[in-house]
Amino acid sequence: MSLKDMLPDYLAEFPKMGRADLRDFKKGIDESFRVFTRENGETIENFFYPLKMFMVWFEKLLLGTPWPLMIAVLCLLVWFGARSITMVIGTALALMLIGYLGMWDDTMRTLALVSVSTFVCIAIGIPVGILMSKSDRIQAVIVPILDIMQTIPAFVYLIPVLMLLGIGKVPGLIAVCIYAIPPVVRLTNLGIRLVDKDVLEAADAFGASPRQKMLKVQLPLALPNLFAGVNQTIMMALAMVVVASLIGAHGLGSNVLKAVNNQYLTLGMMNGLAIVAIAIVFDRVSQKFGKRLQKHSEKVHG
Amino acid sequence: MADNSIEVKGLYKIFGPHGEKYIQMVKDGISKDELNAKYGHVLGLKDINIKMPSAKIQVIMGLSGSGKSTMIRHINRLIEPTIGEVIYQGHDICKMSKSELLKFRRHKTAMVFQKFALLPHRTVIDNTLFGIELQGVSRGEAEERARHWLSRVGLDGFEDNYPNQLSGGMQQRVGLARALTNDADILLMDEAFSALDPLIRMDMQTILLELQEELHKTIVFITHDLDEALRLGDRIAILRDGEVIQQGTGQEIVLHPADAYISDFVKEVNRGRVIKVDTIMSPATTPPTLQIPTGSSLEFAAKKLTDSNETAAAITDTSGAAIGEISMKAVINAMVTPATY
Known part of the structure; x- marks a missing residue:
């Protein structure tokens, strides 16, 4: 005999909504969202059309570039970012191995997806972060939204995205962005808020307008944090490519998905490791670049 | 030359969300501690007037x-x-x-x-x-x-x-x-x-x-x-x-x-560095040979006097005319800190 048996019903069982009511409740919301989708689907699709075109163009560009040129360009970017010859060689070797194992095109697709979504995240995230840093009220509104975006299971927001936009590149991109944007927003906000109060006061004393203060003092001093945010955003975007492939974002992610569905061990491992290779390159390059931005703090007076 | 003086007039600063509400109390003499303890406001500045x-x-x-x-x-x-007001060239900075x-x-x-x-x-x-x-x-x-x-x-x-x-x-x-x-x-x-x-x-x-x-x-x-x-x-x-x-x-x-x-x-x-000879000089009588320019410190005068082995010196203005005189005794007297206030 358990404690439950001794209690009246309303304490033993949670008083829940009637089954019929609950069904109607869910159906009602679903139905109204479906109506909303039918009425506004086209508008929303049109809204994202430029993004889709950009995405398609960029993917074609990467796929259309001959592999030696592509490797050269990527190595050049690594050199500009990191200024390290070992990293350039490492990048070249990794890319060649990927190509040799037959994953070149899928890697390019993934690269395109990650690049474009990182770009979108930065373009939206930094202004939002700046806004947040300027007002405690805006921060109080946005922080919980970011919390939700980071904790809600990705599959859950795939549903409305799918309903609105169907299967394709843009929904994949949006799903990646929802997951990947919080760090850049958070760290932009944090970086700006952490700027030394004394330095800000000096800027005020010399008559800096709010805009001058932001551009000449706050953003430059927030850069290290801001860059840590961009780095995290790239990493999270890469982590999302498998999930995004569920709704039609092709690339290494969709291969992993196929491998999971069919228990192809080697296929899964290869594509997974290709993602890891790209992640390592992106991570090291962006970290080194972030560090180089802080060259003023390197040499310290003894 | 332009007048760049600054005049601070009747300036009060009370830190806290409703500082202006407590101005009258501060004027009536509420203490800093009491204002803080009872009303949670901090008195920063009280009736500052400086030209x-x-x-x-x-x-x-x-x-x-x-x-x-x-x-x-x-x-x-x-x-x-x-x-309060902070006046510079006829404008109140606070406004x-x-x-x-x-x-x-x-x-x-x-x-x-x-x-x-x-x-x-x-x-x-x-x-x-x-x-x-x-x-x-x-x-x-x-x-x-x-x-x-x-x-x-x-x-x-x-x-x-x-x-x-x-x-x-x-x-x-x-x-x-x-x-x-x-x-x-x-x-x-x-x-x-x-x-x-x-x-x-x-x-x-x-x-x-x-x-x-x-x-x-x-x-x-x-x-x-x-x-x-x-x-x-x-x-x-x-x-x-x-x-x-x-x-x-x-x-x-x-x-x-x-x-x-x-x-x-x-x-x-x-005190020897702060106090000027002009402050303690007495009216010029028979001019002593040693001359000390007006505005010199007592320390400077004491050194001059001892260096030249004199007991008195004339204080001269910029043109060199004597405007007063000091004695070694007066210099030392003024340099010594009074025992009590």
């Missing part, structure tokens, strides 16, 4: 918590007053609009900070021209002006260093060069030399005095160090608990401290 003379150094002195840093921040309105205030800060004032407050991501030269860059001066001209002032404070060759590569003393020279490059009439110095070690502090004081001889800016200098105040200040105002308890020249304060608190302060002072 800061044009082209002179006005020192505001007080210990920590006396409100001196709050006071100086009202002159460029980094802190909003609760009530300026945002854009007027921005212009005033850019063109009329420059500030030097205790913790230097240099921009760590900018080189020395880029820090120095920060103020005029905000004014919109072209890069070429700004660099030229910045180089000039960096060289004046002795930082030739450090233009491309970053602040954290410099010692504290050198960083504050950058701070001073940055303020001077602004070419503003008012220079606000908030404990500018307090963070430096004593020898370097003396050095910086000397640089400031030398520069002031040719620049004639209205300088408001905050310090907690009486020796520094006496060395630099043409006029000194002493703050305690947000109130001015005495103001005047250094000599006036040393000779006639307003209360026990100040006399406590001044008793350690080297």
Whole structure:
């Protein structure tokens, strides 16, 4: 005999909504969202059309570039970012191995997806972060939204995205962005808020307008944090490519998905490791670049 | 020359969300502690009235918590007053609009900070021209002006260093060069030399005095160090608990401290350096052979007298005419600190 048996019903069982009511409740919301989708689907699709075109163009560009040129360009970017010859060689070797194992095109697709979504995240995230840093009220509104975006299971927001936009590149991109944007927003906000109060006061004393203060003092001093945010955003975007492939974002992610569905061990491992290779390159390059931005703090007076 | 005096009139600052509600209570004499305990507001400044003379150094002195840093921040309105006026060239700074205030800060004032407050991501030269860059001066001209002032404070060759590569003393020279490059009439110095070690502090004081001889800016200098105040200040105002308890020249304060608190302060002072011969001279009689110019310190007079083995000297004005005389006895009498107040 358990404690439950001794209690009246309303304490033993949670008083829940009637089954019929609950069904109607869910159906009602679903139905109204479906109506909303039918009425506004086209508008929303049109809204994202430029993004889709950009995405398609960029993917074609990467796929259309001959592999030696592509490797050269990527190595050049690594050199500009990191200024390290070992990293350039490492990048070249990794890319060649990927190509040799037959994953070149899928890697390019993934690269395109990650690049474009990182770009979108930065373009939206930094202004939002700046806004947040300027007002405690805006921060109080946005922080919980970011919390939700980071904790809600990705599959859950795939549903409305799918309903609105169907299967394709843009929904994949949006799903990646929802997951990947919080760090850049958070760290932009944090970086700006952490700027030394004394330095800000000096800027005020010399008559800096709010805009001058932001551009000449706050953003430059927030850069290290801001860059840590961009780095995290790239990493999270890469982590999302498998999930995004569920709704039609092709690339290494969709291969992993196929491998999971069919228990192809080697296929899964290869594509997974290709993602890891790209992640390592992106991570090291962006970290080194972030560090180089802080060259003023390197040499310290003894 | 334009009148660059600043007049602070009836300035009150009460920190807290509803400072203005408690003005009357403060006027009626509620104490700082009571205001804090009962109403959760902090009395920053109470009825400040100071006339800061044009082209002179006005020192505001007080210990920590006396409100001196709050006071100086009202002159460029980094802190909003609760009530009161700060008048400069006929305008009340406290009533300026945002854009007027921005212009005033850019063109009329420059500030030097205790913790230097240099921009760590900018080189020395880029820090120095920060103020005029905000004014919109072209890069070429700004660099030229910045180089000039960096060289004046002795930082030739450090233009491309970053602040954290410099010692504290050198960083504050950058701070001073940055303020001077602004070419503003008012220079606000908030404990500018307090963070430096004593020898370097003396050095910086000397640089400031030398520069002031040719620049004639209205300088408001905050310090907690009486020796520094006496060395630099043409006029000194002493703050305690947000109130001015005495103001005047250094000599006036040393000779006639307003209360026990100040006399406590001044008793350690080297009076020989502060008090001028003019203060203790007696009317000229038969002129002694030794001549001492007007405005000399007692220390200087004592040295002159002993060096030339005289017991009396004539005080002469700039034209060389005798305006009074002093005796060795009078000099020593005045240099010795009175036993009690």
